[in-house]
Amino acid sequence: MSMRKGICAWGGVRCPLALAVAFLLPVYATAQDAAKGVPTPAPSTYQINEYLVRGNTLLGAVDIEKTVEPFLGPGRSMTDVHAARDALQKLYQSAGYQSVVVEIPPQQVKGGVVLLKVSENEIGHVRVVGAKYHSPQAIRDAVPSLAEGTVPNFTNVQQQLTDLNRQPGRQVVPVLSPGSLPQTMDVTLKVDDSNPLHGSVEVDNDHSADTPDLRTIANIRYDNLWQLGHTISASYIVAPQDRSATEVYALSYLAPLSSDWSLLGSGYKSNSNANTLGGTTVLGKGEAFSLQATLQLSALGQYTQSVSFGVSRKHFDQNITLGGETEKAPLTYVPLTLAYTGQHVGEKSTTGFTLAGNFGLRGAGSENSAFDNQRFNARDNFAYLHADFNYSRLFTGDYSLVTRFSGQVADAPLVSSEQFAAGGETTVRGYLSAEETADTGGVGSIELRSPSINAWLGSFANDWRFHAFFDGAHLQLIDPLPGQRGRFTLLSTGVGTRFTVFHYLDGQVEYAYPLRNGVQTKAHDGQLLFSVKAGL
Template sequence: MAIAVSAIAAAILAAGGSIAQVPPPAELQPGISPDRVPPLAEPLPQPDVEVPAQPSPAVPPGAEGAVFLLAGLEVDGSTVYEPGVFRQYYEEYLQTEISLATLYGIATAIETRYREDGYILSRVIVPAQSVSDGIYRLQAIEGYVTQVLLEGEVGSVRGLVQSYLDKITRNRPVNIRDIERYLLLMNDLPGIRGNGVLRPAGAEIGAAELIVTATRDAFDGFVLADNRGSEFTGEQGVALGAATSSFTSFGERAELVLFSALDDKEQRVGQITYEQQIGSEGLTISGLASYGTSEPGGTLAPLDIEQETTLFSISASYPYVRTRRFNFGVEAGFDYVDQTSDLAGSPLFDDSLRVLWATAEADYRDSFGGANFGSIGVRAGLPILGASEDTDNNRSRVDGNADFVSLNAEAARLQRLTSNLNLLVSLGGQYGFGELLSSEEFEVGGLSFGRGYDPSELTGDSGAGSTVELQFNNRPGLSWLDSYQVYAFWDFGVVWNYDPLADKQDTLSSAGLGIRSNLTDWLSLDLEVAQPLTRELENRTEDRDSERYFFRVTGQF
């Protein structure tokens, strides 16, 4: 939990041999916060699929005058639907006289059903026929992609890209969801971007070729500077990142991120990540190694605190559903975490966690102009590989458990109000089944919830937060200002603790205004003013309830 400087000093001086029982502020623990480091590869627009227009079958001249008794109707060639599905389109005409034009209208209605269900290449025609019993036939031609032609230079990953795209030709009849899935999975490959165009494959009805034009960005990176830190860890910080993408046939990505507070030695972090594809259905395995050191400054500098954090993580993710409108995926992994802290050369605490975790997340774009996101996850600490034990006296929290279970969830909705105005509402929370070690606590303060406060201003075994943000977007297209977003926000956070030494419940709230701007296609500038509303900042020596001014400059290459 975040504790005021005076409380930390008093506890250390009074505790004597029991100082390891006082939890350190979570903000002091070195690590690269997702709030301070953008993704190296910015999300790009989803790939387009151009579908050729398919006119309805032309009604022959004189069709209105050709009248006959409809005793029944059969739809040949349909493998997608059960036979009774189409009855709704002609049932009202049974045992009545209809015109040939009406029969063409029934064929169009069934073809529309195919298209509405995603079978965009399928056709339904009225074939030539001689009928004596009043039972007429329609012919369903279930469309498919004969081949996928890949154009563009993508390097050594070409075989993997082609293996994704070839899956489209194996689905007969083809559905737009099949095309979307594999085009999107192709675009999920590191550095690969592409779009597709369908065109008729000769004179055969329902057959098409898919032409995919793809490119590869082999390198990308960023440099960032902001002042989102605290007095202890350094208010100003700089991050550098660089990555390579898809140099081999595995569709891999390797990233290096370095972060440093600008104040001497207050925080230094290095992180390496690697991921690659397994198979051609989007399964991805990832690995991460991170090492950070911190020597808190400000009023804590005389205490000579030194902290180290080492993290190794492996994970696997799989996209069960991947479409332009709806996505659902799962991820599971294992974290190996060691955190130590020394006070004037003497051990203060030593936490070792071995955490198995799993997450499921989904996003959905609805017909009301909204984009929705949700995730739910579980983390479980395991008593293996040297994890901290209940008998250890040097844990970050005296009753904190390395053998733990916690649940977490997030939800957000971005609602378009007008062409330029959006409303964002987000929620998040964690429930811990017992007292957690400090690195596993829920945190409020910083960019997620509590923007007017320092990172990890409050922490607890359980907690929740919410943000409401009204956004105005504009794209002037000037040489010095490509686009910008002006916003106003209000946020709230609450934490609960089992720790008898801590407050059972703490809350905070803040509000503010800001602007996010893309000055060019590679340079962005964000400015924000935030006002703490319900409590003073605990870890500030002055201006503890004044408005806060933040900036972030990001250059991407």
């Protein structure tokens, strides 16, 4: 086999195509040169009874026979022989073996038998370079289709590299070069990785009613525990002006079990003494623990998908104050969650959605009366459907449009911890966080973003854009009490800017203008929102 001198690198979805171009161009040149050495038989047509394929160890005999069968029979010529060779070459390519070469060696066609020679080019040496924080051996083992001495299946290689590059802070790109031995190629796995230890501190003014304005969120994360790609993360959320108003501890651990399965364990503990949920003051402390298994399903082109199964245990030591009277309402329950997530990434657009069913498990926690005590007609075997949708589109000139929608549909009244909330930075800007809550509802947003002006500002600015937005939500209670408001609508519009400077500092400033009255927020009372985050 002849091979062009030089190097071929590839990554992403174009891997097989780049390899095919790199190898098949010299392959076909070699095959054509070999074909020139085949004596022209006389007469110009003849009968072909059999194609004898030598050197194959990868494909089944039946598949090869079916591929060359259309080119058997009387009245054949070298055109048919070349067509049989090309068909067999395509069979190897479709099976993922782009490095395999099918040639027509010099020969005399006797007895109607034509010889086709298969050269199965193997991996020679494999090197891992550039890995600072990840084990080179672990990276090599994660791509078994590039093991030394094997014929690479590049379909499998592409999938294994995709799985390998899912881990944050690490990108692996293979580089191919001619091997030192005939019919071999050497592979260099170039690694670009960063320190797996990350930390951030954020300060913003996205707060709920009856609590101080400021929030501080601190997070620390390690992405490569045990050199197995496990991730552990801890967060601390506090109202710095009054810790007793809001204080939350959270911990999570993500363990990849295989290329398809992962397991996420998480929990939080809230030491808050006061939170207002939809006009009802909830006093007390609580915690929740959950375990979620996720299965990555087969990708469909640019569409990726997964399903997840989760179980949680939630406990709240609550006192409910309503109408000036306080009543203890401790609650423990075990909800189950089944979710499907899909995402399509196009050249100029990205679409994603999640559909999740949530179900209360009867008999695994508090009695049904405890649910009814906290919310009239609420029950322990609750069920509701939750959906999230997002879409972004990039336009000419680097303008972009971003939309999002979340919705929830319940079959009965829900306790406050399972209700759908609207208001705040992530839902309807200009209102307090979770200003309105209900059993069923939807919230949507549309945002137009400008091109980045960082080129005008200097090297300190990595990204700086402006945006305008319109947010809205509509919520509804199931079986509201007499005199209790059962429907809520929030609308707001505004403008803002987001920036990243000095690589590590992210910021956001927005002016949000409410268009409808909320429980706490008055219409036309504009709010200035900000967030500053420093991360390493």
